[in-house]
Amino acid sequence: MEGGGAEEEEARAVEELRQALVARDLLPPKFDDKHTMRRFLKARGFDIDKTIDMWSEMLKWRKEFGADSILTIFQDFVFDELEDVLLYYPHGFHGVDRDGRPIYIEILGKVDPTKLLNVTTVERFLKYHVQSLERLFAEKYPACSVASKKHVDTITTILDVKGVNWMKVSKLAREVVLHINKIDGDNYPEILHRMFIVNAGSGFRLLWGALRGLIDPNTAEKIEVLGEAYQCRLLEQIDKSQLPDFLGGTCSCSCEGGCLRSNKGPWNQMMTSDNLSQSALMETGHLSNENLACQDMEPDVQMKLENSKSSDSSSVPLKMLSSPNTPVTRKENAGTPRLTTVSSTVTCFQLCHPVWYHRLLKLLVDVIKVIFVFLFRLLSVAQLFAALRRVASQCINTSSTGEHVHTPGMKSSGPTNKDCTAPCLERLKRLEQMVMELNQRSPRIPPDKEDLIEESMRRIRSIECDIKKTQRALNRTSLKQLKLEERVENWRDSMLTNSCRFSYCKAI
Numbered sequence: 186m187e188g189g190g191a192e193e194e195e196a197r198a199v200e201e202l203r204q205a206l207v208a209r210d211l212l213p214p215k216f217d218d219k220h221t222m223r224r225f226l227k228a229r230g231f232d233i234d235k236t237i238d239m240w241s242e243m244l245k246w247r248k249e250f251g252a253d254s255i256l257t258i259f260q261d262f263v264f265d266e267l268e269d270v271l272l273y274y275p276h277g278f279h280g281v282d283r284d285g286r287p288i289y290i291e292i293l294g295k296v297d298p299t300k301l302l303n304v305t306t307v308e309r310f311l312k313y314h315v316q317s318l319e320r321l322f323a324e325k326y327p328a329c330s331v332a333s334k335k336h337v338d339t340i341t342t343i344l345d346v347k348g349v350n351w352m353k354v355s356k357l358a359r360e361v362v363l364h365i366n367k368i369d370g371d372n373y374p375e376i377l378h379r380m381f382i383v384n385a386g387s388g389f390r391l392l393w394g395a396l397r398g399l400i401d402p403n404t405a406e407k408i409e410v411l412g413e414a415y416q417c418r419l420l421e422q423i424d425k426s427q428l429p430d431f432l433g434g435t436c437s438c439s440c441e442g443g444c445l446r447s448n449k450g451p452w453n454q455m456m457t458s459d460n461l462s463q464s465a466l467m468e469t470g471h472l473s474n475e476n477l478a479c480q481d482m483e484p485d486v487q488m489k490l491e492n493s494k495s496s497d498s499s500s501v502p503l504k505m506l507s508s509p510n511t512p513v514t515r516k517e518n519a520g521t522p523r524l525t526t527v528s529s530t531v532t533c534f535q536l537c538h539p540v541w542y543h544r545l546l547k548l549l550v551d552v553i554k555v556i557f558v559f560l561f562r563l564l565s566v567a568q569l570f571a572a573l574r575r576v577a578s579q580c581i582n583t584s585s586t587g588e589h590v591h592t593p594g595m596k597s598s599g600p601t602n603k604d605c606t607a608p609c610l611e612r613l614k615r616l617e618q619m620v621m622e623l624n625q626r627s628p629r630i631p632p633d634k635e636d637l638i639e640e641s642m643r644r645i646r647s648i649e650c651d652i653k654k655t656q657r658a659l660n661r662t663s664l665k666q667l668k669l670e671e672r673v674e675n676w677r678d679s680m681l682t683n684s685c686r687f688s689y690c691k692a693i
Contacts, residue, residue, distance in 0.1 A: 198231050199223055205233060211241055215253075220338055228374035243372045252372075255312065256319040264313045268650055269304035273297040277445035278325065280427030280436070282341045285333025286378055287325045287450060288423060289340050290432070294348030294384075298358040303657075307361055314365055318373055328452035339378035341422065343432065347384035379422065380408045383415040383432070562623060569616045576609040 199222045206212040206222075216222075225243075229235040247253055255262055264270075271277075275292040282288055305313075321340075329337040369376075385393070393410050400408075411418055416433030428434025429444035441447035630638070 195223060195226070195231075198226055198233070202226060202233055202236055205237055206240060209237070209241075211237070211244060213244070220336065224338075224375040228370075239371065239374075246368075246372055250315060252315055252319060255316045256323055262312050262316065264305075264309065264316065266305045266309075267313075269653075270301060270310075270313075271446065273301040273304065275445050277448060278321075279429060279438075279444045279447065279449050280423070281329060281332070281450060282423045282427070285329050285335070285337050285451075287321070287329055287337075287340045287452075288343065288427065290343045290345070290429070290445060292345045292445070294345060296349075298355055298361075302357070307357075310361070311364065311368070315368065318369075324452040325450065328450070328454065332451035339376055341378055342380040343419070344380065344382045345384055345432070346382055346386075346389055349389070377404065377407050381415065381419060381422075382408065382410045383419070384413055385410045386412075562620075565616075565620060565623065569613075569620075572612055572616065573609070576612065 196219075199219050202222050202225075203212065203217070203219075225236050225240055226233075229239055274296050276290065278287050278289050280288050301310075326337055382389075382393075390410060397405050409418070419428060419433060423434070425433075425435045427449075428436060430437050431444075436444055436449070438444045438447035438449060441449075
């Protein structure tokens with residue numbers, strides 16, 4: 186009864202907040218969702234006035250930062266340096282825990298802030314961080330909700346701090362982390378389910394004992410600091426098949442370049458329209474978990490995304506010790522505030538979902554192929570008619586210049602007609618054979634050729650990456666060379682000055 190009473194109080198608080206936001210014109214259809222409002226209420230202790238202020242600042246920040254358009258099909262921000270960033274800041278999503286929540290992993294011991302800021306800028310890194318949150322909002326939570334048949338809007342985080350020297354963390358790195366944590370806390374609150382800090386040494390435990398009192402108690406309860414014997418605790422929450430081998434699991438993702446680059450999870454499977462409808466209803470609060478659990482799900486079709494799996498190997502960066510807050514998908518409502526149609530929600534999801542973007546590109550390529558095949562066949566028919574026209578003209582010329590003159594009362598001679606029609610029939614047969622051969626050919630590229638093309642594209646991308654690295658190395662070398670030349674010139678000038686002084690003194 187107590188639990189039911191608490192849920193009723195939360196529901197009343199959510200409805201009260203909603204009415205207050207509607208009255209102040211602060212409730213866009215995208216955020217008219219009970220789960221979103223409950224998160225903000227929890228972040229402010231269910232204080233309506235403080236929650237309204239936080240909500241208003243969130244909407245203002247989204248407009249200034251451009252968070253609503255950072256993940257659209259025609260997005261103007263592409264994080265091209267992701268491959269370099271992953272070298273100096275290993276992180277990524279990989280699998281789900283036993284309750285279907287996404288798992289986010291960071292290897293902090295291998296982070297090199299200096300090299301990281303050499304391959305990107307703070308501004309672009311912050312945009313990448315927000316884009317990763319929005320991608321989590323658009324892809325991962327809906328996919329996990331459908332796969333687990335219940336509403337999912339939290340993540341499980343694993344931070345590996347082995348080898349981290351906390352005393353050598355630069356001031357700039359600390360400022361970036363604080364900025365990211367402020368963005369998360371102010372705009373994507375109450376998302377962390379559980380954080381495991383593994384391979385924590387005695388120094389970190391002392392540091393954590395001092396910091397624990399400065400962190401919000403609710404957040405501190407979600408954080409577990411574990412030493413080197415952490416595998417058993419992780420396996421209580423995560424299945425071995427979902428945990429990377431370097432953390433005690435059985436997954437290696439060798440074909441994908443490693444677990445942190447594979448972006449493994451239900452979000453890599455294309456949802457059917459029925460599943461999208463279920464996810465949309467569940468996200469807007471119109472489909473209960475019990476009803477969803479009773480429905481049979483259709484098998485998902487495995488669909489691998491290309492490189493920017495890299496662009497979708499996207500993840501939430503630099504959570505460190507504060508809550509790695511991440512958003513939940515909120516679908517647009519049409520008409521009345523509480524009524525949301527499935528079709529409008531699915532349409533919104535399709536526009537935001539990168540999978541549909543890749544499907545659209547693939548469909549466009551197929552249409553272009555069909556158009557080229559049609560034009561080629563049309564050209565063949567045109568050549569056929571041109572050939573027929575030439576043969577007919579030849580026959581007319583032959584009949585007009587022949588030895589026999591045809592009169593209305595006379596029949597044309599047999600040999601002349603045979604000579605005119607024989608080449609035409611032979612050409613028609615050859616053209617028919619060519620048309621039949623063209624019809625038998627498949628308009629699609631053979632699978633083995635597609636594999637070769639994909640492999641070539643991967644090699645080209647790898648070469649481009651190497652070229653960029655080489656270019657940066659050459660730039661650094663040229664700068665060093667200029668400095669050396671300057672030093673040599675200064676040394677020569679000083680030598681000349683000293684020699685002149687010596688000669689003058691000797692003469693005296």
